[in-house]
Amino acid sequence: MNQLDLKNRVMVVTGGARGLGYAVAQRALCSGAAVALWDIDADRLERSRAELSELGSVSAVKVELTDEASVEDAAQRTVATHGAIHALVNSAGITGGNGLTWELPVETWRRVIEVNLIGSYLTCRAVVPQMIAQGYGRIVNIASVAGKEGNPNASHYSASKAGLIGLTKSLGKELATKNVLVNAVTPAAAKTEIFDSMSQQHIDYMLAKIPMNRFLMPDEAAAMIVWLSSEDCAFSTGAVFDLSGGRATY
Numbered sequence: 671m672n673q674l675d676l677k678n679r680v681m682v683v684t685g686g687a688r689g690l691g692y693a694v695a696q697r698a699l700c701s702g703a704a705v706a707l708w709d710i711d712a713d714r715l716e717r718s719r720a721e722l723s724e725l726g727s728v729s730a731v732k733v734e735l736t737d738e739a740s741v742e743d744a745a746q747r748t749v750a751t752h753g754a755i756h757a758l759v760n761s762a763g764i765t766g767g768n769g770l771t772w773e774l775p776v777e778t779w780r781r782v783i784e785v786n787l788i789g790s791y792l793t794c795r796a797v798v799p800q801m802i803a804q805g806y807g808r809i810v811n812i813a814s815v816a817g818k819e820g821n822p823n824a825s826h827y828s829a830s831k832a833g834l835i836g837l838t839k840s841l842g843k844e845l846a847t848k849n850v851l852v853n854a855v856t857p858a859a860a861k862t863e864i865f866d867s868m869s870q871q872h873i874d875y876m877l878a879k880i881p882m883n884r885f886l887m888p889d890e891a892a893a894m895i896v897w898l899s900s901e902d903c904a905f906s907t908g909a910v911f912d913l914s915g916g917r918a919t920y
C-alpha cells in the first residue's frame with residue numbers, strides 16, 4: 671500500500687464504522703493521520719475503533735448526522751480529543767431501498783435526502799469555520815455514479831447524490847482561496863453491507879453497467895479518497911472524481 675504523509679493531520683470519517691468509510695480510516699491511519707470515526711451505530715463504532723486502534727490514534731464519536739446539535743457536538747468533541755480537524759470525509763449514507771419514484775414512501779424519500787445530503791451539509795457547516803481559521807482543510811464527499819446518471823428504481827438516492835455533487839461544487843468555489851479544498855468521488859457499486867438494503871435485481875443492474883465487469887474494492891476507493899484528503903491534492907477543488915470502472919462518461 672502506498673503511503674501519503676498525513677502525520678499530524680486529523681481526519682473525520684463519517685460512516686467510518688464500516689464499509690468505504692472504514693477502508694478510508696484504515697488507509698489514513700497507515701499514512702500517519704489521527705482519525706475520528708463518526709457514526710450512528712454505537713456497537714459497530716466501538717468494534718471498529720478497537721480494531722483500528724492497532725494502526726494509530728483513533729476515536730469514536732456517536733452522531734446522528736441529520737441532527738444539527740449532534741453534529742456540532744461531534745465536531746467539538748473531536749477537536750477536544752485531537753486538537754483540530756484537517757480533513758473531513760463524508761462517507762455515511764443510506765440507499766432507502768429500491769422502488770419506482772411514485773411508489774417509494776414519501777418518508778423514505780425524505781430520509782435519504784436528509785442523511786445523504788443534509789447530513790453532509792451539516793458536517794461541512796460544522797468544520798469549515800475552523801478549517802478557514804487554521805488556513806487548511808480538505809473535504810471529500812462520497813457521492814455516486816447514480817448522482818451523475820440517475821439510476822432507475824433509486825430516484826431518492828440518485829437525487830441525494832446529485833445534490834451532494836452540487837454542494838461540492840458550490841462549497842469548493844466559496845473556499846477556493848482559503849486552502850480548504852472540497853471534492854467529490856462518484857463510485858460505482860462496491861460490495862459492502864450497503865448491498866443488504868438493495869434488491870438483487872438492482873445490484874445486477876449496477877454490475878452490468880460497469881465496463882470493468884467487477885465491483886469496486888473498498889481499498890481502491892480509499893486510495894483516491896485519502897489522496898484527495900491530503901496536501902498532495904493542491905489544485906483540484908469543486909471537482910468530481912470518477913471511481914466507476916469506466917461507467918461514467920463525464
Ligand SMILES: NC(=O)c1ccc[n+]([C@@H]2O[C@H](COP(=O)([O-])OP(=O)(O)OC[C@H]3O[C@@H](n4cnc5c(N)ncnc54)[C@H](O)[C@@H]3O)[C@@H](O)[C@H]2O)c1
Nearest residue numbers: 685689690709710735761762763814857858859860862864
Ligand atoms: N458501496 C457502494 O456500492 C457505494 C457506491 C457508490 C456510493 N456509495 C456511497 O459511499 C458511502 C459509503 O457507503 P458504504 O458502502 O460504506 O455503506 P455502509 O452501509 O457500509 O456504511 C454506511 C455507514 O453510515 C452510517 N450511517 C448511516 N446513517 C447515518 C446517520 N444518520 N448518522 C451517522 N451515521 C450514519 C452507518 O451506520 C454505516 O456505518 C455512502 O454514502 C454510499 O452512498 C457506496
